[in-house]
Amino acid sequence: MRLDGRGLQQLRAAPGRRQDRPGRRLHPGLPAAARGLAERADDPAGEDQGPGHRSPAVIDSALVVDKGVTARDEWITVPADRIRDALSALKKDGYRLLVFLTCVDHLVDASREFPGRYEIVYQLRDLEKPMDLRVRAFVDGDPPRIDSVHDIFPPANWDERETYDLFGVVFAGHPGLTRILMPDDWVGHPRRNTRSGRHPPTRLDVIESPGVTVTRTGEHGAFGGELLTVNFGPHHPSTHGVLRLIVDLDGEQIKRVEPVIGYLHTGIEKQMEALRWQQGVVVTDRHDYLSPPINNLAYALAVEKLMGVEVPPRASALRVIMSELTRLSSHLVWMGTSGLELGAMSMLMYCFRERDLIMDLNEEISGFRMHTSYIRPGGVMADATPRFLEMLDKFIREMPGHVDEYEDLLTMNPIWRSRTIGIGRLPAEDAKVLGATGPMLRGSGVAWDLRKAIPYSGYENYDFEVALSNDCDCYGRYLVRIKEMREAVKILRQALDKLPDGPVNVDDRKMLPPPREELETSMEAVIHHFKLFTEGYSVPPGDAYVAVESGRGENGCYIVSDGTHKPRRVKFRSASFVNLQALERMALNHMIADMIAIIGTADTVLGDCDR
Structure with a gap:
């Protein structure tokens, strides 16, 4: 018996069809592109139902380019230049939580046509219903650009920095669009795809730094003294991992905190793209190394x-x-x-x-x-x-x-x-x-x-x-x-x-x-x-x-x-990555000794945060 690779990929049983058993003839199914909408509507995976499925949220139709359901997940596509209008409207409609923001590079994806190379994905949630909605926007260009939404959804701050760091997407209006996982002197954006399947050579321009532990800011605090900037970590045992905190102190009182992460970034998500679906399981064990089965x-x-x-x-x-x-x-x-x-x-x-x-x-x-x-x-x-x-x-x-x-x-x-x-x-x-x-x-x-x-x-x-x-x-x-x-x-x-x-x-x-x-x-x-x-x-x-x-x-x-x-x-979507952003809000005006308890009860795992 001779079967080519394409036929074997199509051996999955269609809805309602019995699984193949010993002694039965193989029945290759039709590829997804050949099935009509009526059959796809019964697909247990809930494949893309097309734009006419149903409206997932109350939003101006002028802001929606496309909409549908994939694998029971509702989604809409909006114009990139109207992303702030769309997300503001959805937030008023009840989607008040940004679960995550990320990017997908479709340069070498031949499975279907895309409006642009870079797909910016916003996963929103209504906590009251509860209901999730995925919002997509496509951008092109070098560098690709889209408006920042950090002021609409504060958790987008670090997500936008990560997307810029790894994909090179520029978020206009972001207050501090700098690298977050890769070193500051890294050249290139490591998550971008290439047609050859190989990434262009990247380099690390080593910059000598004195690494001063305590510096004077020149600002004066409420107690009349000068504010000091102190490096807390990254090798301090109480940071629960390799976490660095840049802390401004007025005496012993905390006035500003800036977490610096990325010391444990191992490219776990990128490794997954090089492994078969079943092989990726062993990689998932290792980002939140205290919760492998979860x-x-x-x-x-x-x-x-x-x-x-x-x-x-x-x-x-x-x-x-x-x-x-x-x-x-x-x-x-x-x-x-x-x-x-x-x-x-x-x-x-x-x-x-x-x-x-x-x-x-x-x-x-x-x-x-x-x-x-x-x-x-x-x-x-x-x-x-x-x-x-x-x-x-x-x-x-x-x-x-x-x-x-x-x-x-x-x-x-x-x-x-x-x-x-x-x-x-x-x-x-x-x-x-x-x-x-x-x-x-x-x-x-x-x-x-x-x-x-x-x-x-x-x-x-x-x-x-x-x-x-x-x-x-x-x-x-x-x-x-x-x-x-x-x-x-x-x-x-x-x-x-x-x-x-x-x-x-x-x-x-x-x-x-x-x-x-x-x-x-x-x-x-x-x-x-x-x-x-x-x-x-x-x-x-x-x-x-x-x-x-x-x-x-x-x-x-x-x-x-x-x-x-x-x-x-x-x-x-790392809980540690998001929860750590609340650290400054919890630590302001506390004593430096209280930072130990605050970091501890946040219970961040830096492998989970940096991935």
Whole structure:
């Protein structure tokens, strides 16, 4: 039997068609371009429905060039020169949160025609409904230009700097459009594509710098003294990673803070473009290195959304179990290190005692203690072993008592309370305007948790409460994490007790390899196996965004496919990257010693921030 590569890429079963089985003839489907709108409307992946689908928001029709739905995500295209008008109108219509802003370079994307080379993508959200809307604008030129929207959506400040840094897009009106991830003396924009597939040589012009730790500003503070500029980090142990803060001090009082990031930028998103869809899982482990399975989950859900597949119930339950274990592990690292920094030295030993048990569980189910790569598109790596289930049951029974121990040590501890109560205040409205998520947002009294608001992986079937505090300070964020640990144990108990039987991967030979026993009896299984391990599966053209709730907040994954076996673009919406922008708002007029607690309760992971 002879099949060319194009035919094998089209082996995905159409809606309503039975999957290929041993002994059945292969039935290549029609390419997407040959299917009519009527058939595409039934596509489980929700492929592009065309501009006549429905209006996703109340907005002047003159501002909308095109609109539609792709993989159940609503989108509109607006003229680049009217982007501020369009986003202002949408904000008035209820889309008050900018989830992320990014760019896609379509130079070598032959899957379809585009109005311009650079697609600027704005993911907006209405927190009340809740509902997401993707806004696109296309630009050309060298350099490409578009108006800044940092004054409409403050979180766009760093996103625009990142897009300028990596793609060279100039945002007119931005107050400080400088590099943010690459060194200041880097030449070129590393995320731009080239027709040859290779990037032109780039160079680093080394600039000698004296690296002064303390400098005089010449300005006078409220106490009559001169303001001093101090470098806090990047190698200070209390910055929770390689973070540098340029701090202006009036005596010991903070007057300005400028975070400087990029020291851990490893080009993870760019690496994803060189890997097949299934290979990218191992890379997702490593940006938020305290939440590898949750990173896996965001990526897997995005790929599954674009492919229109759903994993079996047992796989969803195992994903929930691994996610909640990861949440506990992340909070334990935060609590242990924060206690160490603020004087509760023994907290580190208590917290790492239980974290080591979670690492044992990771090792039992995946073979790895930290970077498990356990959750994958189409399901999970392997089923849970009986020993894993026994270990998990014992852990669930003992963990509530350990959380009681943590509270005995910290909640009423006078030193802990004096270092956190009233420190790093972030009012609810400021938290929403700045795009904060996770304990940063819930610690300001806003009951927003993606597991409740936009459920995924069956979270709607679990009984748990959203951890909340109205204190709006470091102590409130501590209380939120304590309650989240208790709620995570409740979810784990329900998931274990109700763990369904059945497979842990989708029954789709075009996405996952067939069982070994089929290879001995089915030529079709051999072909699928060969194609998966030499070329990989292909994802339908389009884009999709999925967000999950990590220990730090919204961990999102935006993927763009051109119909091949490798992604065209992968963007990770980092909770650390967004939450860190609120640091100055929380630190102003506090003492320099309070910076330790403020950075700690933000719980940023710099690998997640820099990617």
